[in-house]
Amino acid sequence: MSNELYEMKQTQKEHLSVKLLYVTKAKYDKDWHSTNHAHHFTELLYITRGKGTFVFSHEEVPVKENDLIIINPNVEHTEKSCADYPLEYIALGIQGLAFSSPDAAGLEVNFLNDHQGEKAYQFYFQQLIKEVESRKEDYELVCQNLLEILLLKMMRKKTFNLEKTASEIISKDIAFIKNYMKQHFRENINLDTLAEAGHINKYYLAHSFKKAVGISPIEYLIQIRIKESKILLETTNYPISNIATITGFSSQSFFAQSFKRVTKQTPSQYRRMHGESSSASSRKSERSKSKANKKEPRLP
Structure with a gap:
């Protein structure tokens, strides 16, 4: 008979101060239409x-089975599925x-592959689904512990660091205000309007928004309007006077x-430059078509 005893050393480390907000299982079908969205919390998305x-910040990254996607708070994103091999995934919402990355500050989205031989992460995602589906006694506590184990396993790879978010409430408020401005930029908006919309x-809004985004809410609104114009x-x-009105500016002079x-x-200079570029491209395309038509052999 052999007996191996492993004593556990006392550790000063505490539990991770995170909260599991939801566990969801999704499968694409014909009536699923992906739309850009953002969360005020972190999301882990595991492709089963x-x-x-995966689309974010004007990038499209191919994803496949056993890929793990890490989406930091307030990052606009969406997923597109292959018609012949529809996406199925498990997603976790995590607050706190x-x-x-040790190599890149300001990480928005990162991609890991759960190697076929290991599938270390897949196990925890599947266990989380089993727990929430069965809803047995203390399943919430089991899920919370499974999440912490999953995160610790990820940290062992030394690929990521976990940072506490300064304030999830602030992040949620800022995300709401940004989305509100994107939807209502044509309307008469000021700081009072935004504060009332976000309660x-x-x-507090002016201070926290500038701290989080780097510019004031009104400057952010102006940039949205300029982009549309x-x-x-x-x-x-x-x-130009009509464009100023359509995009929400109070006057043509303020727009200019x-x-x-x-x-x-100036708006006129911008239109002239881009109009000339567009016209030049159009003329070049017409010349190319004309040359191609001349080279076509005549049928006997």
Whole structure:
């Protein structure tokens, strides 16, 4: 008879101060339409089957079975599924932490592959699903502990650090205000409007927004309006006064002043430059078509 005894040393480390918000299982089908969205918390997304792409910050990254996607708070993203091999995944919402990389500060999204031979992460995701589906006694506590084990296993790889988020309430408020401005930028908006919409003290909003985003809420609103006005200047013949009104500016002069400050050009200069570029591209395309038609052999 052999007996191995492993004594556990006392540790000063405490439990991770994280909270599991939800566990969800999803499968793409024909009536599923992906839309851009963001969370005020971190999300882990584990691909259990299928293929597709993960879209964020104007990037599309291919994803497949056994990929683990880490999405930090307030990152706009969506998923697109392959029609022939639909995506299936398990997602976890986690409050109280964000991931950072030793090599890259400000990490938004990162991708890991749960190697076929190990599938170390898959086990914990599947156990979490089993617990929430069975809802046996103390399943919430079991899920919370499974989450902590999963995170500790990930940290062992030395690929990531876990950082406590400064305040989930602040993050949630800022995410709401940003989305509100994107949806209502054509309307007459000021700091009081935003504070009322978010049920936030306007001085607290101004301070926390600038601290989190780097610019004031009104400057962020102006940038949204300028971005929209660029599209209208490039693609329509609307008078500049109309574009100023459509994009929510109080006057044409304020629009012109704001546009020049942000782009270093007047709206007219921007339209003229981009109009010429568009016309040149169109003429070049027509010439190419004309040459191609001339080279086509005549049929006997």
